[in-house]
Every structure is written in structure tokens, then in C-alpha cells.
Amino acid sequence: MLYYFCTALLKSCITDTDCWSINRPDIHSLYCVDGTCQKLLGPGENCIKPSDCASYFYFGPLACSAKCRAESECDKIGIIQITSKYCCRPVPEERECLPNRPNLLNGCNVKNSCVMDENGTFKCKSGNLNDWIYGMILSISGNLGINIGINLQKKSYKQPFLAMLNMKINTLSFGALLYAIGKILSFAAYIYGNQSLLASLSAFGLISNSIFAPLINKEIFTYKDFLSIVFVLSGSSIIMANSGRSNKVYSLCQLLKMYTTYENMIWFFSLFFLILVLYLVVKYVEVNSDWSFPDDKFDFFKRENVFYEDTSITLKYLMLLFYVGISALIGAFTSLFAKSFGEMLEKTIAGDNQFVFAVTYFFFFLLVTFTFWQIYWLNRALRHYDSLLTLPVFHAMWTILSMLNAGIFFSDFEYFSYNQFYGFGLGLGVIFIGSFFLASRVKDKDKVKVLKIETKIVIERKED
Template sequence: MLTMLVGEGANFAAYAYAPATLVTPLGALSIIFSAVLAHFILDESLHMFGVVGCVLCLVGSVTIVLHAPLEKDFESVMQVWHLATEPGFIIYTVVVLVLVLFLIFWCVPRYGQTHMVVYIGICSLMGSLTVMGVKAVGLALKLSFSGSNQFIYVVTWFFTILVIVFCVMQLIYLNKALDTFNTAVVSPVYYVMFTTLTIVASIIMFKEWDSQNASQIMTELCGFVTILCGTLLLHKTKDMGGSPNSSSPFHPSNRDQGA
């Protein structure tokens, strides 16, 4: 748990130094390390499909890193605030908040226990705004440590409160999803939705692809799709490394009965 806290702290810091379109998809690397460590420490068999899934995640991650957009230089958190108050991102924010309220007050009472997308949709939509707030807070901390205090601005505290409130809301509905549905299904679907919406929000707010050509953008998208394929393959085949199915005709007990 301590290493998880350290890892989340490092992930938080990464948003201050790199674009969200690079940091968020690279979260799939944790899946690779989890699978490999589980193989050696917990004696969980890493079968052929698991190895292929890890390789796909690794290839996709390297592709994104090599073609990621450059991070913009910010001298003040007020610059982030100006980007957040541009018409494009305001429209995105309003749409997200309306959808979240609709899901919470109308869909959850009716479909929350039967449709996994309701809870995951709330977490993913709020998560895309949370990451934008995390990037602003991380930037404020980086600039403050370098000698330019950013906590004199009201917007810095606004972003901080937004991150705290949205993180708590995400935890509440993610826990509901995990309590109601299979974790093996919730995890990959949440990763896909959260990452996709975060990239969309980052593109709208920070316009990170403005400096890239069509070839670089398509290569990044291909890397992202490769990571998604690897993640889904790992989760869909995670139980294939267990003991043979007793219903199989090649199972020892069945062979004995046949004899």
C-alpha cells in the first residue's frame, strides 16, 4: 500500500511535466508489472495470451512515448485557467456535468444494479475533469517549489477543491461498480472509458495535437488502440492459466472413468 501511494504521487507529479495524452495511457504499464510479479511471487501462471497482452501494452506504450506531443511551457496557473475558460472546454465541462447529473439522479436508481456502464460512466466522465484539475494543481506545485508561489491565486485553490471533490465522488461510484459487478470486467472497461475521455478533454483544453501532423496523430492513436487490445486480452484470458477444466476429456479423472 505504501508503494501504491508513492506510485500515485509520482503519477500526480507526471502531469506537471508531461501532457495528459502521454501520462494517462501509460497507466497500462502497471498491468504489465502486475502480471509479471504475480507470475513470480504469487505463482500465478502467465500463459501465452498473457505474454501477448503484455507485449501489446509495451509496444503501444513505446509507440505513444516516441510520438507524444511536447508539453507546453506554463509560467503561471492563470494560463491554465484561461485555457479552462475557453468556449470549447466550457462546453465540454457543461456536457460532462449534465451527463453526470443525469446518470446519478435518473440512471442509477433504475439501471445502476444491472448496467455496469452507469457507474463506470460517472467515474470516467468525472475522471476526465479531475485529470485537468490535477494537471493544474501539479503545475502550481512545480512553479511554487521553483520560487513562484501559485497559491496566492484563487484559481489554484479552486482546482485543488475540484480535484478533492471529484476524487471522492469517483471512489464512491467506482466502489459501487466493484461491489456490484465482476472486477475482471469493471477494470478494463473503466480503463478504456477513463483514458479515452481524458485524452478528449486534454485535446480540447490544452490543444496538445496542434503542433503535430496527421501521421504523428495517427501513430499515437494506433499505439493507444494497441494498449487497449493488450489490456482487454490480459483481462479476458486471466483465468486461463489455472488448473485444467475437470470437464475436459483429457482430465485424469475423466480418463480413468473412461477406462
């Protein structure tokens, strides 16, 4: 048997068909490389020499020169032994590929497919071209439910119960239910789309918020709200247009390897450190203002010579950023766990059951836990600030963090072109412009309050 295998490997050839013993080759078949039949390795797989790689026809001697990523240590059954520090390079997007070879061996990256363009040439193009549409629909629907739910939770502070269908419904519970449904739809979207794309799509939630906040909570919608939404939505759309639409499916082994890389560990530590710092700052301000809770365990922060008035810059501006910042930082973890759990769910649907591993349930536990704390801190902001102000600020922060999360953890930036990086930076700049209109809205809110008080005094005097 070994004799025949070695003979096949040394068999001379001109085309791939000279090496095939079957009509429909697969990734285990032999292919013709430099006149010899041999097995090939796909992009990202550990290699020893350039001719081992499926992209050898394109890169030549540079085919085996890519830096191996953490998930390269995994194959379909688990951990594999690394024999070299180099891995096979993928053919860049929009470059020619070999359509007669199966996926993973046609030269394209796993996120791309070898398809024919309008000129009849086969090139590597973004794969899963239809899946991202399902992700978009689920994401927009989820954001609609989330925004209605948040506004109802905001309303519960003033109106604990709603009258619907001759029944008395708890406003907070009903809002939480709609929020949960919206979150489930949003999490389901991660099965079909990559994180950077879905983070940008959440901007459409701002449009629904501009409608439901005035309807549900009687908040005043000004031209500055409109301009802020236009800029934030435009910036997110620019980012979305420059993000990849393809979606790579990772195994549990690959996900765990990615979580333990040096770069990702530093990123996670930075996020946790920022959460801790913001939390301590929030507690310090709260115990030294009228926003403190009874029997607060952080009363030791209280200072006799320090007190923050409601009209102070700290309570008017900074506390909004602190509350929303904590929620957005936790939300970055939430979206990461949602994407990870979605990956395992998609593998299970495809027939590779991931629920036989205890760590799958641990991911689900983390997803639920971080979602709860994300909602909690967002509601802390809604308790003191309008949703027309809170949600756009949260969206801007969460979008930026989620995009960075996707770029660092899932390496969404790895194959970005110069134009895509330029579009990403431009989109962030446009989002920041929108945030200036949100900041000025706080000043307008104070003017509206003063006007209402003065109007009320005038009316009372007339009645007297």
C-alpha cells in the first residue's frame, strides 16, 4: 500500500487530471505541481516549502511565507503538531484563482470563493454573498425591538404600568421582553454576518429611536438630534461599505486558540481595566452627589468638601459618557461572545455538534451575564438622560469598540486594502462630528427646561 502511495506521489503530470483517480477530486486528492503529483495545503495551513501550498501557482517561492495565526494549530479534529512557523498565503481578493480545484485548494482565502467575473475570468471574491442579507434583516429587526424596549424601560420610571387590551401590563417587564427579543434577533444575525458589518448596521436603530422616543416618552426631537443621527448613520454606513461581507466559520478549537493569543489577552485586559476605572469614577461621583444610593458600599469615597450639583459639568456631560462607556465596553464583550456562540451554533446546524463540549455552555452563560450588565448600565444612563441623547452616544461608542474588537480578535482588518482603512477612518470621523451635535443638545435641554418653568409660572400668575 505504501509502495503505491509513494508511486503516486512521484508520478509525473502535466495537468491536475493526470493525478486524479476519481472524477470529482476533493481536498485529499493529488494535484499537479511542477510536473509532480502531490497533496496541497490550503491558505493558513502550516507549510514547510512553497510548493506545499495551493497558492503556489500565484505566489511562487513566496507561497509559504505567511505568519501563522493561532487557529492554524487546529484542524477538523483538534490540535495539530506545528512543524514550521510559516503558513500558506491566500490569493488576494479580486485576483485569479483555479476553479477546477475544490474550495480551500483553489488558492482563495476561506472567506472568499473562486467565481467568474463579468469578463469570464475566475477570481477570488467575497464568499457567503447571500448570507449577509439574512444577517442584515435580523440585525435591523433586532435593533427595532431593542429601541422600543429601551424606550419602554425609560417610560417605566414615570409610568409603572400600561393599559393594553383591557389589561394592566408592567411597563418595565414589557420593555425588557421586547429588548430580549430584539437581542435574540441581533445575536442570530451573528450567524450570518461578520462582526464589523453588524456593528455598523446597528446605526439603523437610531432612526427608530428618533421615532419612538418622542412617541413613547414625549421627548423633544430637535434639528440637532436630526443632524446627529444623519452624521452617525452616515459614518456607520461608510464603515459598513468598507467592511468585508464574508463570514468565516470557526471551530471551537480555533476560537479557544484565538482567545488565548498574546494580542487578544492584552486587548481583553485593557477593556476590563477601562471598565474598572470608569466604575470607580462613577461610584466616587455618585456618593458625592444627589445620585447616590442608600447604604452604598462605596460611602468611604465620600468627601466633606466635595459635592457635585445637578448643573455641574460632571453630572450634565461626563456622567453620561461614564455610564454609557461602561455599557459599551461590556457590550464589546457581549458582541464577541454572541459571535463566538453563533459560530458554534452554525457548526452544529451544519452537522458538527458543538454542544457536546462544556465550554459551549460557558460561552452561553457569559453571553447572558454580559448582556444583563450591558442593559443595567444603559438603564443607569436612561434614568438621568433622554434616550434621544443616550442611545446615539452608546451607538457611537459601541460601534467603534465592536469594530476594533472584530479587527483585533477576528482579524477582520487583516485583508483590508488601503481604501478600506481610509473608509474606516473617515467613517469614525463622521461619527465624531455627530457626537458634537449630541453634546450641544444638553445645553438646549436646559433651555427647554427653563422655558417650561417660566411658562408654568406665567400661567399660574394669570390664573391667580
